[in-house]
Amino acid sequence: MTDLPYSKPSSVAPGDKENESAGGFTRRRVLAGAAAATAAISVGAVDSPASAQTRRQDMVAFVLLSAALTGIAEGKLAPNFHPLPSPTNIDLEQSDPGSDPVGVKQEYFDWVNKRHQATFRRLLQFAKDSRNAADRAQAIIDKVQATPDTKYLARSIVSMWYLGAWYDPDHLRALVEHPSAAPAKFEVISPKAYTQGWALRVAQAHPMGFSEMQFGYWSRPPSARVDFIGN
Amino acid sequence: MAAAESCIECDVAIVGAGFAGALIANELGKARKKVVVLEAGERVPPNINDYMKRFYMSPAKVPESPYTPEVFDAAGSLTDPSKVNAGRPTVLSLLPKGGFGDWTDPKQSYLIQKGPRPFASTYDRVAGGTQHWLGTCLRFVPADFKMKTNYPSVPQFVDWPIGYDDVNSWYGKAEEELGVSADVEEQKYLGIQFPANYRYPMPKIPSSLVDLAVADALKSLSADETKFLEMETPPTQIRVRNIPAARNSQPYKNRRACAGNTNCIPICPIQAKYDPTITLNDATSTGFVRILDRTVASDIVVGENGRVSQVNFISYAGPKTSGCVKAKIYVIAANGIETPRLLLMSKNGGRTANGVANGSDMVGRNLMDHPYYVAWGLTSTPVYPYRGPLITSGIGDLCDGPFRAKRGAFRVDIGNEGWNFVVNGDPNVTTLDFVNGMNKSKVNAGQEALFGKKLVDTLNDKFTHQFRVGFLVEQTPDLDNRVTLSEFRDGLGLPRPQISYDLSHYTRQGIVAAHRMKNLLFRKMGVNDFTGKVAKDEPSRFDELIDDAIVSLSYIGAGHIMGTCRMGAKKDNSVVNSFQQSWDHENLYVAGSSTFPTGATANPTLTIAALSLRTADKILREDLR
Numbered sequence: 007m008t009d010l011p012y013s014k015p016s017s018v019a020p021g022d023k024e025n026e027s028a029g030g031f032t033r034r035r036v037l038a039g040a041a042a043a044t045a046a047i048s049v050g051a052v053d054s055p056a057s058a059q060t061r062r063q064d065m066v067a068f069v070l071l072s073a074a075l076t077g078i079a080e081g082k083l084a085p086n087f088h089p090l091p092s093p094t095n096i097d098l099e100q101s102d103p104g105s106d107p108v109g110v111k112q113e114y115f116d117w118v119n120k121r122h123q124a125t126f127r128r129l130l131q132f133a134k135d136s137r138n139a140a141d142r143a144q145a146i147i148d149k150v151q152a153t154p155d156t157k158y159l160a161r162s163i164v165s166m167w168y169l170g171a172w173y174d175p176d177h178l179r180a181l182v183e184h185p186s187a188a189p190a191k192f193e194v195i196s197p198k199a200y201t202q203g204w205a206l207r208v209a210q211a212h213p214m215g216f217s218e219m220q221f222g223y224w225s226r227p228p229s230a231r232v233d234f235i236g237n
Numbered sequence: 238m239a240a241a242e243s244c245i246e247c248d249v250a251i252v253g254a255g256f257a258g259a260l261i262a263n264e265l266g267k268a269r270k271k272v273v274v275l276e277a278g279e280r281v282p283p284n285i286n287d288y289m290k291r292f293y294m295s296p297a298k299v300p301e302s303p304y305t306p307e308v309f310d311a312a313g314s315l316t317d318p319s320k321v322n323a324g325r326p327t328v329l330s331l332l333p334k335g336g337f338g339d340w341t342d343p344k345q346s347y348l349i350q351k352g353p354r355p356f357a358s359t360y361d362r363v364a365g366g367t368q369h370w371l372g373t374c375l376r377f378v379p380a381d382f383k384m385k386t387n388y389p390s391v392p393q394f395v396d397w398p399i400g401y402d403d404v405n406s407w408y409g410k411a412e413e414e415l416g417v418s419a420d421v422e423e424q425k426y427l428g429i430q431f432p433a434n435y436r437y438p439m440p441k442i443p444s445s446l447v448d449l450a451v452a453d454a455l456k457s458l459s460a461d462e463t464k465f466l467e468m469e470t471p472p473t474q475i476r477v478r479n480i481p482a483a484r485n486s487q488p489y490k491n492r493r494a495c496a497g498n499t500n501c502i503p504i505c506p507i508q509a510k511y512d513p514t515i516t517l518n519d520a521t522s523t524g525f526v527r528i529l530d531r532t533v534a535s536d537i538v539v540g541e542n543g544r545v546s547q548v549n550f551i552s553y554a555g556p557k558t559s560g561c562v563k564a565k566i567y568v569i570a571a572n573g574i575e576t577p578r579l580l581l582m583s584k585n586g587g588r589t590a591n592g593v594a595n596g597s598d599m600v601g602r603n604l605m606d607h608p609y610y611v612a613w614g615l616t617s618t619p620v621y622p623y624r625g626p627l628i629t630s631g632i633g634d635l636c637d638g639p640f641r642a643k644r645g646a647f648r649v650d651i652g653n654e655g656w657n658f659v660v661n662g663d664p665n666v667t668t669l670d671f672v673n674g675m676n677k678s679k680v681n682a683g684q685e686a687l688f689g690k691k692l693v694d695t696l697n698d699k700f701t702h703q704f705r706v707g708f709l710v711e712q713t714p715d716l717d718n719r720v721t722l723s724e725f726r727d728g729l730g731l732p733r734p735q736i737s738y739d740l741s742h743y744t745r746q747g748i749v750a751a752h753r754m755k756n757l758l759f760r761k762m763g764v765n766d767f768t769g770k771v772a773k774d775e776p777s778r779f780d781e782l783i784d785d786a787i788v789s790l791s792y793i794g795a796g797h798i799m800g801t802c803r804m805g806a807k808k809d810n811s812v813v814n815s816f817q818q819s820w821d822h823e824n825l826y827v828a829g830s831s832t833f834p835t836g837a838t839a840n841p842t843l844t845i846a847a848l849s850l851r852t853a854d855k856i857l858r859e860d861l862r
Contacts (some may be wrong), residue, residue: 076693166389168672205696214623
């Protein structure tokens with residue numbers, strides 16, 4: 007059941023130059039203070055329609071971000087993800103965010119973008135900025151941990167990939183800062199999201215109620231973990 | 238409410254479309270008898286897509302989650318049972334007093350629970366509410382039918398009016414109908430016999446890696462270690478056996494082989510597990526069986542001659558209407574709570590003031606379950622749970638022995654679903670602990686919050702070592718464990734069931750023995766015990782002195798509602814005879830586990846099915862000749 011985390015595509019879509027206004031916008035955000043950026047972005051993102059190229063670059067960044075935070079390979083989270091020209095020298099324009107038929111990543115991207123756009127843009131920029139770092143995952147994780155806003159949204163994103171469910175970052179923060187016996191609150195994002203949850207694939211199994219395996223598999227040891235999550 | 242002008246007429250009217258109702262309807266339909274089935278719940282949908290969607294989207298994947306009525310209302314509270322036409326209990330209304338899910342709160346709990354302890358089993362309302370069963374198809378062991386004879390020191394026990402030999406062939410027919418996978422040689426224990434050359438319809442379902450880990454540990458049990466069990470047999474007899482299950486191990490009756498979705502409860506996504514909708518479909522295909530859904534039987538009318546003359550119902554399929562059905566024979570096959578409720582509601586203007594079929598005063602009494610004692614921990618080497626059917630094996634050899642003169646027997650279930658339900662919903666709970674630096678699962682004492690590879694390594698380690706075991710404990714039939722009618726009403730204005738329930742000393746001692754067995758098993762397996770301390774306000778909590786220390790124990794429900802219309806040999810102390818025929822009303826039958834005089838430790842379904850086929854045969858041979 008191994009999907010190679012990366013494989014070179016036969017052809018690469020020609021990349022346009024990064025949309026200047028959108029690109030400048032995201033760079034400006036990182037330089038700006040968090041509060042100022044929040045205000046600026048929520049207006050800007052509504053006003054400026056992102057080009058297809060920008061959306062593509064953002065998705066590449068989202069996959070890189072998600073892989074770093076979850077510990078699950080890019081090619082597993084986003085089948086047919088192709089970092090180009092190479093996994094250690096990633097060009098956001100050239101890279102292919104993947105064309106998997108299930109395509110839960112777009113649903114997740116839109117979900118987060120709709121709820122916490124400003125902080126989300128910062129997380130995406132971390133991924134863009136660290137895309138060619140020697141230890142990309144650690145570089146992204148270090149940046150994410152720097153402020154509570156980014157840290158808790160990052161945790162929400164990890165929970166989303168693992169469980170197909172949304173635990174809001176404000177709630178996660180409250181759970182830590184004001185511990186209570188009450189169970190955590192969450193909502194399942196969609197039936198598709200539930201079936202694409204990674205938590206039990208990390209356990210070398212499958213989401214309960216969504217087995218893609220055959221009769222009797224449970225009487226034999228599972229495949230290696232790398233076959234499930236690429237790591 | 239509009240009333241029907243005339244009654245529906247048929248040969249046999251059946252109330253309830255679960256295992257008993259569906260099987261009887263199908264047998265009668267095949268014999269070209271006209272049957273009408275009244276089902277309180279929703280229509281059986283043409284496919285399970287809506288159920289699956291509701292299951293996937295449910296934050297609490299409890300047994301009821303795929304089915305209607307919705308567990309939660311729009312505000313996120315539990316649906317108010319007084320507004321529901323055909324209500325049902327949920328495990329979410331078994332929580333401590335005073336908060337969400339308060340087990341004693343009639344606004345949250347459909348059952349009006351009077352205690353002193355909660356009745357912890359639930360049921361559903363589609364196809365008799367039986368789709369969320371596990372699939373276990375154990376036969377009773379012969380001793381289970383003769384408890385008074387075998388264990389006269391226990392005053393509550395009675396004998397069944399029939400024995401294992403009377404039901405042996407019916408078990409076989411039931412196994413054929415449900416499609417049971419098992420191995421005959423492996424199932425011969427504690428006196429269970431099969432007809433010569435008998436074979437189960439399908440080969441057994443293979444053991445999981447969790448099962449093998451338990452089996453390995455049992456090999457080194459010593460006589461000394463197992464003395465507390467008070468078995469007659471040496472400890473080498475305590476072994477793991479595959480559990481017969483109505484899950485396909487190969488394609489059977491146009492359904493696929495199990496793909497190990499690990500989701501038998503609440504729903505098999507590929508219907509490799511049998512459920513009564515399959516038999517209902519066969520029944521309606523005979524052309525002689527009609528199912529009226531959203532149709533709640535409200536009154537059993539008895540004529541001057543003592544025979545049932547009609548059953549009145551309320552339909553809520555559209556605007557509420559009342560109606561009636563007239564038949565030669567009536568079968569009440571609701572369940573161990575809804576059946577006595579209907580019998581007790583039917584007072585016939587005072588002629589049956591204590592309820593229909595209740596000359597013995599036994600209707601509603603002797604309510605039993607298999608109180609389920611659950612324990613969990615982390616194994617020393619990976620056992621890879623969350624793979625395969627929820628349960629593939631167990632320990633059945635402790636179901637009978639001389640200890641039964643003193644304490645309840647138990648049967649051991651080996652869970653393949655890790656800590657899924659014991660920590661209130663894994664994989665979510667443990668995942669969130671390590672993502673957000675919390676410790677609800679108790680395995681993240683350092684409250685680490687992890688990302689990336691560390692997160693993957695940690696979760697893989699925790700999940701692959703999760704182990705869960707359960708003990709189904711035999712419960713005595715007790716007169717005061719009882720279903721009566723409450724003053725609280727449902728959405729149709731009918732009285733809701735009121736439950737009084739307790740565990741006898743005998744039953745509690747069964748749980749104590751189960752607790753000791755857990756300790757022994759965990760020691761042998763090298764399991765690090767994480768079984769939660771029982772909270773002070775846990776409704777099912779009770780304290781027992783074990784080896785000079787007070788230990789708090791608790792139980793959950795097994796979903797096995799038994800005993801409220803017991804069968805017997807005599808009219809004065811039982812509701813029905815061995816054919817489940819009312820002593821008081823010749824043309825009335827009560828089918829299902831409500832007729833069980835004692836509950837044994839086996840899941841009741843296969844015995845329900847066997848007795849139902851036997852009842853259908855009796856009706857065809859004698860009543861409708």
